[in-house]
Amino acid sequence: MLTGIHVVMIGGDARQIEIVRKLSTLDARVSLVGFEQIDVGFIGVSKQEMEDIDWKTVEAILLPVGGIGSDGFINSVFSSEKIKLETKHLKQTPDNCTIYTGITSSRLDKMASQTKCHVVVLMNRNDVAIYNSIPTAEGAVMLVIQHTDSTIHQANIAVLGLGRIGMTIARTFKELGAHVSIGDRDSASLARAFELGLKPFHLDEIKQALEQADVVINTIPAKVVTSSVLTEMKQHAFLLDLASKPGGIDHDYAEKRGLKSMLVPGLPGMVAPKTAGKILANVLSDLLLEQTRTQ
CATH class of the missing domain: 3.40.50.720 (NAD(P)-binding Rossmann-like Domain)
Incomplete structure (x- = not known):
């Protein structure tokens, strides 16, 4: 008590x-x-x-x-x-x-x-982040369905960061039939992504890796999706930023390019x-x- x-x-x-x-x-x-x-x-x-x-x-x-x-x-x-x-x-x-x-x-x-x-x-804390990743992944699925006009099944989805939240998100979208790629800088994380049947790529290669992405989900609290990356992306791509403010995506430039992007750091509290x-x-x-x- x-x-x-x-x-x-x-x-x-x-x-x-x-x-x-x-x-x-x-x-x-x-x-x-x-x-x-x-x-x-x-x-x-x-x-x-x-x-x-x-x-x-x-x-x-x-x-x-x-x-x-x-x-x-x-x-x-x-x-x-x-x-x-x-x-x-x-x-x-x-x-x-x-x-x-x-x-x-x-x-x-x-x-x-x-x-x-x-x-x-x-x-x-690992326990909080892992438990929290469950409603985060469900919320991500909801937002992707709402803001795209194609099925998740067979979509090209890139998840940036294979941390405690990124892993749950990647696994969830893979189970829904998406082609999921994982971007990270840590070699152990990239090896884990390969072991999970995902397509790993180093963040140094992010521009090429996101060229064919239909959806990008960022969990990294640092600017990784810059204007130069956004310039090469498909016009219909949807960008979902789950990192703490100011996020890891250049949302101002995404808006100028006409790309759909959202910054929702408190997703579990919303959904x-x-x-x-x-x-x-x-x-x-x-x-x-x-x-x-x-x-």
Whole structure:
């Protein structure tokens, strides 16, 4: 149980509701910031403003999967207000306060270094990323069907990055009958792609590899699909960018060329928020229980 632990949840989307539900059943005290547009009826849960929170009692801060923006603000679909977590808030917390975030940033790391807070990046965990890859792959299939006019079966689909998410996506589209190629820089990943019956290519050869692609799905958080690559692609190609912002595709140039492209880094929260929320809730509750045992 999490009886007595004070958790502050700041911003987010529908996934956060499942996390709140789980923490409530474990008897945690939860303060919600950025949830004024939704009714919350869980025991031990209350809505508060940033300045009204007793930060001296806060043992855990839960940020959305997207973390903190470069401007310091935190997004919330349940609020029209601008929400900002500042160093002055963190400096008031106890020494054992932990910040849980989906992804981190230089701004958040700097804030934590100026205080005694510890940052845990959930999407760096293998378990979270692998579980999360399931709704991500299903969402990718949905978007490809919606934004193309041909079947996935026999389509030429290129997946960039054979990480934990890329592997699930590649396997899913292969099972649907697509011709799937994998682009990566790591020789072990390229060998694994070959073993899985996929067509591997090194990212140094990306321009030639994508010339015949009907669909490109990027999972690499670095600019790999540049204007020179896009110039050689088929006009009907659909580009789906699942990497964290700003993504790995030059979307501005894709638009100029008339190519369909989308940047959707929070896909699980869009297509399966309940499942994605339960994944995060289970991991977070285990981490918080471990945190309480080590205090």
